[in-house]
Amino acid sequence: MTAETPTTSSPTPPPQRSLGARAAGGAAVTMLGQSAKMVVQFGGIILLARLLTPYDYGLMAMVTAIVGAAEILRDFGLSAAAVQAKHVSREQRDNLFWINSGIGLVLSVVVFASAHVIANFYKEPALVTISQALAVTFLINGMTTQYRAHLSRGLRFGQVALSDVGSQVLGLGAAVAAALLGWGYWALVVQQVVQAVVNLVIAGSCARWLPGGYRREAPMRDFMSFGWNLMAAQLLGYASRNVGQVIIGWRTGPDALGLYNRAFQLLMMPLNQINAPATSVALPVLSQLQDDRERFSAFLLRGQTVMVHLIVALFSFACAVAMPLIVLVLGEQWREAVPLFQVLALGGIFQTASYATYWVFLARGLMREQLLFSLVSRIVLIACIFVGSRWGAMGVAIGYSFGLLVTWPMSLIWVGKISDTPVGVLFTNAVRAMVAYGVAGVCAYYASITAGGPLWQQLAAGAAAMAAVCLLMLGIWPSFRRDVISIVNIRKLLSQAKARR
Numbered sequence: 001m002t003a004e005t006p007t008t009s010s011p012t013p014p015p016q017r018s019l020g021a022r023a024a025g026g027a028a029v030t031m032l033g034q035s036a037k038m039v040v041q042f043g044g045i046i047l048l049a050r051l052l053t054p055y056d057y058g059l060m061a062m063v064t065a066i067v068g069a070a071e072i073l074r075d076f077g078l079s080a081a082a083v084q085a086k087h088v089s090r091e092q093r094d095n096l097f098w099i100n101s102g103i104g105l106v107l108s109v110v111v112f113a114s115a116h117v118i119a120n121f122y123k124e125p126a127l128v129t130i131s132q133a134l135a136v137t138f139l140i141n142g143m144t145t146q147y148r149a150h151l152s153r154g155l156r157f158g159q160v161a162l163s164d165v166g167s168q169v170l171g172l173g174a175a176v177a178a179a180l181l182g183w184g185y186w187a188l189v190v191q192q193v194v195q196a197v198v199n200l201v202i203a204g205s206c207a208r209w210l211p212g213g214y215r216r217e218a219p220m221r222d223f224m225s226f227g228w229n230l231m232a233a234q235l236l237g238y239a240s241r242n243v244g245q246v247i248i249g250w251r252t253g254p255d256a257l258g259l260y261n262r263a264f265q266l267l268m269m270p271l272n273q274i275n276a277p278a279t280s281v282a283l284p285v286l287s288q289l290q291d292d293r294e295r296f297s298a299f300l301l302r303g304q305t306v307m308v309h310l311i312v313a314l315f316s317f318a319c320a321v322a323m324p325l326i327v328l329v330l331g332e333q334w335r336e337a338v339p340l341f342q343v344l345a346l347g348g349i350f351q352t353a354s355y356a357t358y359w360v361f362l363a364r365g366l367m368r369e370q371l372l373f374s375l376v377s378r379i380v381l382i383a384c385i386f387v388g389s390r391w392g393a394m395g396v397a398i399g400y401s402f403g404l405l406v407t408w409p410m411s412l413i414w415v416g417k418i419s420d421t422p423v424g425v426l427f428t429n430a431v432r433a434m435v436a437y438g439v440a441g442v443c444a445y446y447a448s449i450t451a452g453g454p455l456w457q458q459l460a461a462g463a464a465a466m467a468a469v470c471l472l473m474l475g476i477w478p479s480f481r482r483d484v485i486s487i488v489n490i491r492k493l494l495s496q497a498k499a500r501r
Contacts, residue, residue: 036165038273042329044172044191045269049262049330051179052187058254060188061261062122063130065245067114069238070107074142076100077230080362081223082149083284091218097146097211099220104142111135122249126185133189140196146211147203152280159206160280166202171195229367233374240381240403244396247389260393262330263340267348270314275355278307279362286363296363297422304356305429306487311352312433313470316441319345321448321462324455340397347401350408353430357411360421373414377407429483436480440469 078096082088115131151160175191183190245264249257282303289296318325322342327335361370381403388399409427416423444466451461474481 032161036161037168038270040165040168040172041269041273044168044175045262045266046329047172047176048179048187049334051176052184054256054258054262054333055254056185056188056258057261058249058256058258059124059126059130059185061245061257062124062249062254063118063127063134065242065249066118066121067111067131067134068242069235070111070138071141072231072234072238074100074104074107074138075145075231075234076103076224077227077234077367078223079145079149079152080230080283081226082146083153083280083287088153089218090212091215092220092223093146093150093209094211095214095218095220096149096223097143098214100142100145101139102142104139104145107138107142108135111138124254130185130189134192137192137196140193140200144196144200144203147200147207150207150209151203153284156206157280159203163199163202163206167195167199170198226365226367229371230362233367233371236371236374236378240378240385241400243382244385244389244400247385248393248396251389252392256393259334259337260340260396262334263337263344263397266318266326266337266341267315267344270311271348271351274307274310275352278303278355279359282359283362286359290364293420297420300356300359301422301425301429302486303359304426305483307355308352308430308433309437309483309487312349312430313437313440315345315348315352316437317444317462317466320441320444320466321459324448324458324462328455328459340393343394343397343401347397347404349434350401350404353434354404354408354411356426357415357421357423360415360419364419366418369414369418373411377410380410381407432480432483436470436473436477440466440473443469 076099078100082093082096112132112135115128115135118131119125119127148160148163151157151163171191171194174194175187178187178190245257245261248260282299286296286299289299319342322345323335323338326338326341330337358370361367361373381400384399384403384406385396386399388395388397388402391398408430412423412427415421444462447465448458448462451458474484
C-alpha cells in the first residue's frame with residue numbers, strides 16, 4: 001500500500017542503508033522486552049491462579065470471548081496500515097489518531113449498552129457490571145493505537161517494549177492487590193483497565209506528539225482500504241479462536257470454561273509474546289524489501305526459522321511435561337486443564353508454521369488476498385470446532401488443533417499461487433523442526449512419567465531427556481544444525497538484510 005502525502009511529512013522509516021542494523025538492534029531490544037513481558041505474564045498466571053478460581057476466570061472469559069472482537073474493530077487494521085505505508089504525512093497521522101479514537105468511543109458505548117444482552121446470553125447476572133467496567137478500555141486503547149504505530153514505524157522498539165512491560169507490571173500489581181483484598185473476578189477487570197491506562201501514558205509520552213485537528217483534505221483512502229481488509233481477516237481469525245470458548249461457556253458454564261481458558265492462555269501467551277515482536281520487526285523491514293526478491297526471501301526464511309524453532313521446541317517440551325508443569329505452576333485445582341493444554345499445544349505448533357505467510361500478506365499489501373484466504377481457512381477451522389464441541393471442552397480443543405493442521409498447508413499453497421514466495425522451503429524448514437523437537441518431546445514425555453517421585457523431579461527428568469535428544473540431533477542432522485546456528489547468529493543474519501537504494 002502506498003499513500004499520497006502532503007508536503008509536511010512525519011518521520012519516515014530510517015534510510016535503507018541503515019535498515020539492517022536498525023532491524024538487528026530492534027530485534028534484540030524487542031526480544032529482550034518481550035522476554036521481560038513474558039516473565040511478568042507468567043508470574044501473573046502463577047500468582048493469580050492461586051488467588052482466584054476457575055469460576056472467576058470463566059466469568060472473565062465469557063465477556064472477553066464476545067467483546068474481544070470489539071478490540072479488532074477498534075484497531076480497524078490502521079496500526080498495521082500506518083506501519084506498512086511507504087509514506088505517512090503529519091495530517092494523515094493525526095487523522096488516523098482521531099479515527100481510532102472515534103471508533104474506540106463508539107465501541108465503549110456499544111459494549112456498555114450491550115451488557116445485559118451478554119449476561120442474558122450466558123445466564124450469568126454478574127456479567128452486566130463486568131462488561132460495563134471493561135467498556136472504557138476500548139476508548140483508551142483507541143487513543144493508544146497510533147502512538148504505538150508511530151513508535152513501530154520509526155523502529156523505536158525499545159520504547160514499544162517499555163510500554164508493553166510497564167503496563168503489564170502495573171496491571172499485574174493492581175490485580176494481585178485486588179485479589180488479596182478478596183475482590184475475586186474484579187481483580188481481572190482491574191488488571192485490564194490499569195494496563196490500558198498505563199499503556200496510553202507511556203506510549204503517548206514516548207511518541208512526543210499531540211494530534212492536531214482532523215484534516216479532510218489528507219488522503220486516507222489507501223489506509224482505510226488496507227485496514228478494512230486486514231480487520232475483516234482478523235475478525236475471522238478471532239472468531240475461529242474464540243467460538244469454542246463461547247460454546248463452552250454457553251453449554252457448560254464458567255467452571256469448565258475457566259479450565260479451558262487457562263489452558264488456551266498458556267498456549268497463546270508464548271505465541272503472542274513471540275509472534276507480536278517478530279511481526280513488529282519483520283513487517284517494516286520486509287515492507288521496505290518488497291521490491292528486492294532475493295533479500296525479501298532471505299529475510300523471510302531466516303525469520304521463520306527463528307519463530308518455528310523457538311515455539312516448536314517450547315511447545316514440544318511443555319506438551320511432554322504438561323502434568324507436572326501445570327500442577328506446579330497453577331496448583332492442584334487446575335489439574336483437569338492438563339489434557340486440554342496438551343491437545344492445544346499440538347495445534348499451536350501448526351499455527352506457528354503458518355506465521356510466515358501472514359508476514360507475506362502484510363508486507364506485500366495483499367490484503368484482499370489475505371481476506372479471501374482467511375474467509376476460506378477460518379470457515380474450515382470453525383467447522384472443525386463446531387463438530388468437536390459435541391464432546392465438550394476436549395472436543396473443542398481437538399477440533400481447534402485439527403483445524404490448524406489442515407489450514408497450515410492451505411496457507412502455503414495460497415501464498416505460493418499469488419506470489420514468488422519460496423513456500424517449499426518454508427514447508428521443509430517447519431517440518432524439520434517438528435520432527436526434531438517432536439522426537440525430543442516424546443523422549444521427554446516417557447522420561448517424565450517413568451521418573452516418578454515429586455513433580456519437580458518428573459519435570460527435571462523430562463528437561464534432561466529433551467536436552468539430550470536435541471544435542472544428539474545437532475550432532476547427526478546437518479540441516480538441523482545449520483538452522484540452530486543461524487538462530488544463534490541472528491544479529492549477524494539480520495544485518496545481512498541491509499538494503500541498497
